[in-house]
Structures are given as C-alpha cells and as structure tokens.
Amino acid sequence: MTKEVLSPAESAIILDEIVEASPEVAFAPEAQPPEAQPFVFGQEGPRQAERLMGLERMGEKLARAIRPAIEPIARARITVTAEPLEIRAFQEWQDEQPEFSALTLYRLRPLKGGMLIQIEANFIASLVEIFYGGASGASIKRKAGDFSASEELLLNRLLEKISTILAAHWTEVTPIELAFGVRETNVAHLPFLRGDEMVVVQKFSIGAGVQPTTISVLYPLAMLRPIEEKLEARVHDEDRAASEDWRWRLGQALSQVSLPVRTVLARPEVSVAELLALKPGDVIPITLPPRTPLLAGARCIADGVIGEQDGRAALMIEKVGNA
Numbered sequence: 001m002t003k004e005v006l007s008p009a010e011s012a013i014i015l016d017e018i019v020e021a022s023p024e025v026a027f028a029p030e031a032q033p034p035e036a037q038p039f040v041f042g043q044e045g046p047r048q049a050e051r052l053m054g055l056e057r058m059g060e061k062l063a064r065a066i067r068p069a070i071e072p073i074a075r076a077r078i079t080v081t082a083e084p085l086e087i088r089a090f091q092e093w094q095d096e097q098p099e100f101s102a103l104t105l106y107r108l109r110p111l112k113g114g115m116l117i118q119i120e121a122n123f124i125a126s127l128v129e130i131f132y133g134g135a136s137g138a139s140i141k142r143k144a145g146d147f148s149a150s151e152e153l154l155l156n157r158l159l160e161k162i163s164t165i166l167a168a169h170w171t172e173v174t175p176i177e178l179a180f181g182v183r184e185t186n187v188a189h190l191p192f193l194r195g196d197e198m199v200v201v202q203k204f205s206i207g208a209g210v211q212p213t214t215i216s217v218l219y220p221l222a223m224l225r226p227i228e229e230k231l232e233a234r235v236h237d238e239d240r241a242a243s244e245d246w247r248w249r250l251g252q253a254l255s256q257v258s259l260p261v262r263t264v265l266a267r268p269e270v271s272v273a274e275l276l277a278l279k280p281g282d283v284i285p286i287t288l289p290p291r292t293p294l295l296a297g298a299r300c301i302a303d304g305v306i307g308e309q310d311g312r313a314a315l316m317i318e319k320v321g322n323a
Helices: 008-021 049-074 090-095 121-131 149-171 221-254 272-276
Strands: 079-082 086-089 101-109 114-120 177-184 198-207 213-220 292-296 299-309 312-320
Touching (some): 049 079, 049 121, 049 198, 101 121, 101 149, 114 121, 114 149, 121 213, 149 177, 198 221, 213 221, 292 312
Antiparallel strands (some): 086 198, 101 114, 114 213, 198 213, 292 299, 299 312
C-alpha cells in the first residue's frame, strides 16, 4: 500500500473547501497584547457623584437658604432648585461659558483650594432693572464689556449674601474661613485650575418671578478628596436625625389614635339543644374569675377587678401586660 503525498497547492485547496463547507471552523489569530494607555500621575478620572452625597445634600439646604436671600433684591417670589452634581474637566466647563459673566473666586482656608461662583451677566442686569422700577421677569440681553457701577453694587450685595450662606453651611461640615480672591468677567483670564483638572459643579436654577438663570459653584475635586469622610458622616448624621424625628412624629401621631377596648366577665358553655330551647326566665349559671381581662382586639393588655366608681361599673387595673 502506497501513501499518497499531497502537494502544498493541493493541501491549500482542500483546506479552503473544508472552511467553506464548515463556517464554524475558524483559526484564532495570535493574541495581540493590549495597547498601553497614557496615564499622568496625580490626575484622577471622573468619579461617581454618589461619593459626594454630602455635598449633594448641602446643595438642597443651600437652595432653601438662597431663595429668601434673593427675593428682597428681585422683589418677587422665586424658586431655587439644586441640580445634580457634575464632575468634569475644568476645560470642558470653560468651553461652555459665555464670553461675559461674573466670576468670583474665594479661598477656603485651611482647605487646599478655592471656590468659584459664577453668575450670568443677564441676571445681574435684570435685577438692576427691577431695582429701578422695571418689570419683574423681563428678559434682558447684556452685551459684553464691564459691569456698570449700579451692577457692581448689586453684584457685591448678592455675592455677600450667597457667600455668607455657603460659608455657614460649610462650617457645619468642617471649619473654614472664606476669603475673597479675585473677580473676572472672562473665564479664560481666571486663575483657578489647569484645564485638565477635575471640578465639581454645583448648579442652582432660579426662576418664577425673575429672568430664569443658573448660579454655578465650582470646587476642585482634589480639594474635596480629604474631606469626603466628613461629608459622608454629615449625611449619616442627617439621616439619623431624620430617623429619630420620624420616630418621634410617628409616636405622637399614634398616641392620638382611638382604640376600642373591652372586658369579658365570663364565657359559659351551653349545648346547641340548650341554646335552641332558651326562653325568657331561664338562668345560665356563670363563675366570675378573680380578675377580669382588658382586651384590645384579641390581645390582653391588662387585668383588673370589677367594681363601682361614681355609680358606674368600673374596672380597677391590677396588672398590665401578661407578666
């Protein structure tokens, strides 16, 4: 028996026919190592806002405090809503900002960083218009340039109120001292952070009664990292306080609920025949127990003795509970 040897060309043809007839037959290519990704030490990517839940809770309280601070200036009832936190690169935030707005930088000592408050120029111009008798809620488009003397005065008054509120709420988390840094009207000239550094953006939407606007407060993410545990502890403290308050309120509400109670003097037993034969004048003998139970539904809550008080039958409690 001779062994047939195929030429390389014949082997290739047969292999192609096998692959075409059986599509599931495949040959895995050699595994390629993953491409190396660049990494800059000291730079941290975006993290979930859930890790800054304490700051999110603070935003809700700040919104409630900012509203009464702005209403006297706006001379109208307004709404202030804290929006969800955003964590992004500072450059991305810069690219979305208008050419002209009020950008005020504060230092938060002893934290290693600052706080930036951004207020739209149109909103400031609308408040000045209202102050001098203009209609509330009128839409005003402010051209780029410098703020007028009236706008500067009103802006300083507004920032003083907002920064005081922010400082008071931050002190509840960690001791800080708020100090004015610098003010700019163009974000490109602001000495705050490098473009690739991450910031936490906390926005407050303002509407109803005034020209709709958004006030933004920015914090460097690196500044918040050392106090994340304090922010988280603050959330737990508020949750615990809310839970205790809820329990107290629930107890107060339950204490006002009316609950029917009853006593049972005896439970005699008769046959069905005796029950059917009952007629007026029949006597069913009963034996009174030494103590009578006080029942709420099917639960015995106390035992007592039947007696009389002020001409009425009464139950004198001798024991509470089943003990």
